Amino acid sequence: MTRRTGLLAAAGALLAGCSGTQALNALVARDTYTSRGGIAYGTHPRQKLDVYKPLASAHSTATPPVVLFFYGGSWTRGERADYRFVGESLASQGVITVVADYRLSPEVRWREIAQDSALAARWVFDNLNDMNGDPKRVFVMGHSAGGWNAAMLALDARWLNAQGLSPRRFAGWIGLAGAYDFLPIENPEAQVAFNWPDTPPDSQPLRHVSKDSPPALLIAPDSDKLVNPERNTEGMARALRAQGVPVTVHRHSAINHVTLAGSLAGPLRWLAPVRREVLDFIAAPAAAGAAR
Incomplete structure (x- = not known):
């Protein structure tokens, strides 16, 4: 398979709604970062993470920024190894990137998923010195679904508080077609993860927006059949702005729900400038100045 053929196959798989991650990972560079894999942040086999670090000579500062990334999959599927393209995309540009697994439904429900997310965040903060992160x-x-994980950590203090932390420790949060306001639940897999119809309103990130919420970057496709961008992305943006929280929104017409994440990878970066938007937000003074 030529690189061009592989590129077209990866794009086709993603555009068809398949994961396409193995194809993407096969096409992205392996010499633009260093990594450590399979690091335990808890005792469960799913409580592991991978760390991607910038090369000392490439786009790096003395103390690089750090991103903790959670993938989607309706809270029922996903593997951190499938998202090496995310780690490479950011680490190659000077950002330490941590990709975390978490327990999945039906083994657990949404509260345990939020707890795992907070436990992974605790590992990140506990290991900043070892990673040389800022x-x-x-x-x-x-x-x-991983956007829900990120939003719950950034907005709902109870999860990080249980780990002796606060959302105020984050310089900002980034949601890519995230699920922030989705009651009533129509997706059968999500119904299990959230105990529908006995789903409490406080399971929705939108309910936890406050004036103390960290700055946000929200990116979504114009057309998304899985997560409604008007209700979720735009609704979250309105709620944050109403509280005076800085928020940046980008919408794109040439990507869909799946290729939004895929466009972080080099082979599909031509679809939309998502990586550039993420890097600009990380470098923005409004976001960098929010950590307290």
């Missing part, structure tokens, strides 16, 4: 520039980021 404690004032730690961000949490997620795509789709």
Whole structure:
């Protein structure tokens, strides 16, 4: 398979709604970062993470920013190894990137998923010195269902408080087509994860927006059949602005729910400038100055 053929196959798989992550990972560079894999942040086999670090000579500062990334999959599927393209995309540009697994439904429900997310964040903050990461520039980021994980850490203090932390430790949070306001639940897999119809309103990130929420970057496709961008992305942006919280919104017409994440990878970066928008937000003074 030529690189061009592989590129077209990866794009086709993603555009068809398949994961396409193995194809993407096969096409992205392996010499633009260093990594450590399979690091335990808890005792469960799913409580592991991978760390991607910038090369000392490439786009790096003395103390690089850090991004904790959560993938999507309706809270029922996903593997951190499938998202090496995310780690490479950001680490190659000077950002320490941590990709975390978490327990999934039906083994657990949404509260345990939020607890795992907070436990992974605790590992990040506890290991900033070892990673040489900047404690004032730690961000949490997620795509789709993982956007819910990221938003719950950034907005709902109870999860980080249980780990002796606060959402105020984040310099900002990044949601890629995130699920922030989705009651009533129509997705059968999400119904299990959230005990529908006995789903409490406080399971929705939108309910936890306050004036103390960290700055946000919200990116979504114009057309998304899985997570409604008007209700979720735009609704979250309105709620944050109403509280005086800085928020940046980008909408794109050439990507869909799946290719939004795929466009972070080099082979599909031509679809939309998502990586550039993420890097600009990480470098923005409004976001960097929010960590307290």
